[in-house]
Amino acid sequence: MRQGETRFLNTTGSDAYDEYHALLARQDAMRLRRQMLFPARPPSPTAVPAQVAGCSYDGGADQQTITRYLPLVTPFSDLIAHLYEAMFEGHPYLRGLFPDSMEFQRVHLERAFWYLIEHLDRPDEVAVFCARLGRDHRKLGVRPVHYEVFEAALAEALRRSAGERWTEALEQAWLRMLRFAVAAMVDGADEALAEPAYWNGTVTDHQLRRPDLAVLRVRTAEPYPYRAGQYARLQSPLLPHTWRPYSLACAPRPDGELEFHIRCTGSGGVSEALVAHTRVGDPLRLGPAQGSMTLDDGLTRDVLIVAGGTGWATAKALLEELALRRPPGGSTHLFLAARTLDDLYDTAALAESERGRPWLRVVPVIGEGPGAAEDGTVADAVARHGDWSRHHAYVSGPPAMVTAMVRRLTAMNLPADRIRHDPVDGTVLPPSPGSVRSTVDLRTGSNT
Template sequence: MRLRRRLFSPSGAGRQAAEGAGAEGATEAAPQQPYDGAADQRVITDHLELVTPFEDLIGHLYDAMFAHWPFLRRLFPESMEFQRKHLEAAFRYLIENLHDPDAVAATFTRLGRDHRKLGVRPAHYRAFEASLCEALRRTAGPRWNEGMERAWVRMLRFAVAAMVEGAEAALGEPAAWHATVTGHDLRRADLAVLRVRPHEPYPYRAGQYASVASPHLSQAWRQYSIGCAPRPDGELEFHVKLTGRGGVSEALVARTRVGDVLRLGPPGGTMTLDDDPAHDLLLVAGDTGWAAVKALLQELAAHRVAQRDVHLFLGVRHPSALYDTESPAELRRRYPWLRVTQVVGEGPGPGEFGALADVVAGHGDWSRRLAFVSGPPAMAGPLVARLTADGVPAGRIRHDPLPDRA
């Protein structure tokens, strides 16, 4: 707590940070009033056109940071493209949600726990703050003023305080886990199912995801759903689809072999089952989103409550894309309490044809169910919007991160 008060004292925000990444305030700050995020949100959004689109701002930010503190470059992957997109998403999330400080704090507390795997330390945030201030001035030009900058700095410091708190709370767990690849099954030319065994216990729940890093790419991490419920032998399963050349997905699909050692970040995500079986379930999986739903089905089978009804919609673009699961008929035989509807997006095939969101909506009223949506953003986004519009409360829809979320 004392560290956070020193880091985030209100005086001289940009100036103190610019004096050095490791500098600390001379005195402790007085107790802070609750953060008025809505006021800063108004200031930032009223002048957002000065610093958007964010590409130039983020470019200037990293240019300044690496020029003043070149040693920080090692914390980032060789290609900065994904990092820039991630930071832009974080900025947008902050600005759009600043009126709800509790939600922002919860999100960035989790992010701080996760960032321990990168070797981020509190002093690095000071360098980031100074670089952001320099980038804001350079991007906005002469119309920029101290009031606008103070609003941005307060927003950043509020988020960073939550990240530091998350990192401190996680000191009792590893910053990252090492895991040996025990199986690499190439199901399609562009898709592999990996089995890995962590060297230390890896506590997680069915439906969660993990950040994964390959030894072939320094400091490059991508999130993948864990494709199994917790097992006695501790093994994990990841379903990885090739999404581009030169990235983590290519390293895992095309270059990884049994015996390689991957790194895993702490588990994340809220797409987990409630202990209270009050609601029947709607499960929707598309493409590699099947991994998370597969884990949920395994957990349901292990802790089955007879009166809980479960309906699974299994969406594929083409029948040949069904890469891991049994046929719907086999799934129904394995889980008698499960109803399965296969949905094919393109071309003739078994099951129903059409857009997944339309088919799901056409099967009835889901407003009393707990819904789980897992799959690529192009599928999950429209489906989450459709379920919400059809009366399913947002608090009862659990889904993978979408592009507009940090």
């Protein structure tokens, strides 16, 4: 074992964890075979009645009820603490399916609650969102019975949080919301039975570009389907059960090799494990590709790409794909932000991206030191360089940069449906009177 790995690796239950996933894979294979032989699938054991699972579900009414009683169950940190306590008290074996530190899961669940509440009056959007979530949760070993346990734990948590002010209306609105979400998640998981729950990969190259930043190349045992601009959740064997999202830094390649740019954002987390304690030949696990920051089929407009930090990974992948299928005569502008010149960690690849591509213009925006831009922030630089209202825009990088850039582009009359960006790790805001407000993202910018 390499120096420094002992504080990461927790072997307790890891063999049982692998055996559990092997069992689930066999069960999924049998379910898929039954589906192929008998396409008429029986209802899921956790499926909700048709009037709830379908478009007739009155999410708006439940949204109003949940919002009215929010003061009884917020802050959600307390509700979620009660939920996990109740779940593990009744089913101690479930604790082994979670990482040692539950903080990321608590934040993740809090954002999911806010998302559901804010969008509950748009059930079609919620169903699509939850179907993707169900597909992704297969890698965690989540089964329909676990949703039933979660529902019972949520009901108990609502009672503990609300105390004497608990009401039947409060609980039933929450449970209807959960059942609607679960039905979509189960459907999403079932639709993904033909693909692996996760992909096993091997690190083929590991380059430290800075002490806190590494470029990894990974080859999977089976073909890994994805599109340029998407991201994948990675799990290191040094931190079992712990998954973090990272952008793919390449378009699909004939050799199937994948590239990731990882910046260490904290001590003891996945990013440190990947940057400082991972070597060539080490195994990794990859969840299914996610994200909609992809080029439209039949792209006809010019493209604007704004990237900062390791957001360059997404930009690099998009440029690779644009080189293959950009519209005839179309142009692309790339604004690449960095704090200093030294923070441009992938200059060789950047130079290669420019070489022989007259349709591409690259504008570095350096924040301080030699070569510092006179324009100020990258948002200022973009605003001063032209009219982007007829472009398709792609923004990737630190959350604050992405937020500022999206706001600036919107103010410059670029329609929101033509701005695609990395999900932003925002702060969950409490509801204001008469409304529900939140900034929600299940792919956080804090990749520790």
